[in-house]
Amino acid sequence: MAELVQRMLDQIRAEHADNDDGKLADYIPELDRVDPSGFGLSLSIADGYVYESGDTATEFTIQSVSKPFTYALALECLGMEAVDAKIGVEPSGEAFNEISVDKTTKIPKNPMINAGAIAAASLVPGATADDRFDRIHEFYSTFAGRELAVDHDVYNSEQASGSRNRAIAYMLQSFGVLDGDPDEILDVYFRQCSIKVTSTDLARMAATLARGGVEPVTGRRVASAAVVQRTLSVMITCGMYDATGDWVSAVGMPAKSGVGGGIAAVLPGQLGIGVYSPLLDAKGNSVRGVAVCRGLSANLGLHFLSHTRESRSTIRNAYDVRPGVRVFELHGDLLFAGAEQVLRRVDGERDEFEVAILELSRVDDIDDAARRMFAGMRESLVAAGKEGFVVDPDRVVEASHTEGAVARVFGTLEEALGAAGNERGAPAESGG
Numbered sequence: 563m564a565e566l567v568q569r570m571l572d573q574i575r576a577e578h579a580d581n582d583d584g585k586l587a588d589y590i591p592e593l594d595r596v597d598p599s600g601f602g603l604s605l606s607i608a609d610g611y612v613y614e615s616g617d618t619a620t621e622f623t624i625q626s627v628s629k630p631f632t633y634a635l636a637l638e639c640l641g642m643e644a645v646d647a648k649i650g651v652e653p654s655g656e657a658f659n660e661i662s663v664d665k666t667t668k669i670p671k672n673p674m675i676n677a678g679a680i681a682a683a684s685l686v687p688g689a690t691a692d693d694r695f696d697r698i699h700e701f702y703s704t705f706a707g708r709e710l711a712v713d714h715d716v717y718n719s720e721q722a723s724g725s726r727n728r729a730i731a732y733m734l735q736s737f738g739v740l741d742g743d744p745d746e747i748l749d750v751y752f753r754q755c756s757i758k759v760t761s762t763d764l765a766r767m768a769a770t771l772a773r774g775g776v777e778p779v780t781g782r783r784v785a786s787a788a789v790v791q792r793t794l795s796v797m798i799t800c801g802m803y804d805a806t807g808d809w810v811s812a813v814g815m816p817a818k819s820g821v822g823g824g825i826a827a828v829l830p831g832q833l834g835i836g837v838y839s840p841l842l843d844a845k846g847n848s849v850r851g852v853a854v855c856r857g858l859s860a861n862l863g864l865h866f867l868s869h870t871r872e873s874r875s876t877i878r879n880a881y882d883v884r885p886g887v888r889v890f891e892l893h894g895d896l897l898f899a900g901a902e903q904v905l906r907r908v909d910g911e912r913d914e915f916e917v918a919i920l921e922l923s924r925v926d927d928i929d930d931a932a933r934r935m936f937a938g939m940r941e942s943l944v945a946a947g948k949e950g951f952v953v954d955p956d957r958v959v960e961a962s963h964t965e966g967a968v969a970r971v972f973g974t975l976e977e978a979l980g981a982a983g984n985e986r987g988a989p990a991e992s993g994g
């Protein structure tokens with residue numbers, strides 16, 4: 563069956579293979595030497611299964627696709643507050659290499675433009691440039707699930723042609739954003755841009771973000787969920803530079819592009835996409851990369867704001883198992899909207915039962931907000947002289963009894979019914 567998806571991918575890629583619009587980045591001479599026809603498309607499902615189409619083994623330099631990962635590393639190492647003091651999170655609407663800081667705060671507008679990325683590299687702890695770079699290099703490699711190499715020719719070329727980045731770094735130093743020697747920090751930044759990846763590496767790195775920071779194949783946690791959430795937020799608002807609005811409207815995924823021709827795109831909870839094609843549009847984004855992502859999003863329904871199942875389906879069924887005991891069968895993933903709907907329904911019907919039993923055997927997952935709401939639900943049922951039980955064989959609600967007042971939890975409906983019988987005569991002492 564996997565060949566169905568493979569065929570879809572091959573077809574979408576084939577639709578754009580003849581498009582040779584755009585041009586190679588030439589402001590770094592070495593980037594002008596690559597084969598312009600290279601075109602690879604990789605898709606990593608959140609469980610680590612990878613589909614590949616075209617030149618997915620071709621290595622190219624990660625360039626600006628590195629920016630979200632160094633930002634994530636800085637956040638991991640220093641925490642949000644310290645990083646926020648040096649780098650903003652506002653879209654700039656400017657070119658990636660604009661020599662700019664925010665007019666009011668005097669810090670880079672966001673970590674996806676060069677100014678913010680150079681500031682992020684400066685925040686990665688390390689006694690020397692080598693220490694900092696080693697940390698970055700290892701971090702990217704764990705995201706990709708393999709040891710990545712550096713392209714020394716591209717690195718030398720970046721160093722030799724990096725006047726604009728030097729201007730940015732010295733400007734940042736003058737505003738007190740950079741602690742340390744700007745040239746040393748630039749050396750780290752140039753090296754991070756010169757790390758070699760394939761489209762499959764980018765797909766896996768993106769899938770790690772899609773999994774909230776857990777690398778799908780190794781199962782290793784690389785970054786915290788909070789750091790990933792912040793990183794994806796800046797990718798969605800600033801990842802495609804001054805073409806971000808167009809990208810979000812048409813593709814609808816947090817993403818980052820680089821002048822090496824790579825794009826990494828993330829559909830949280832579902833998948834990561836990596837594309838390589840080095841011919842760039844005027845804004846520095848891969849022409850075929852953008853086109854193929856538009857095609858994938860439209861054909862596979864990947865836009866993150868596409869209308870999904872409504873939460874009214876949370877309650878699968880409700881019935882009285884005997885007079886006074888009403889069972890509410892829930893299913894799917896329980897998040898705020900679903901839990902709110904359950905609370906309202908249980909509340910609205912509470913004159914019709916003595917005991918409400920929430921049957922969660924078919925619930926896949928529940929977040930902390932929904933858990934807290936269920937905890938509160940029992941409190942208000944008890945206050946109204948009623949009782950609330952939960953049937954939770956897979957222990958999805960039990961994972962965090964943060965509020966301590968979660969309804970009594972049973973492994974089976976029979977056990978809950980037994981307790982409900984006691985409840986109506988002599989209350990049972992404790993839940994299962």
Ligand code: DON
Nearest residue numbers: 625626658755819820821846
């Ligand atoms: O800062 C630079 O010039 C590059 N090494 C990285 C730029 C880049 O990839 C911009 N992305 N579109």
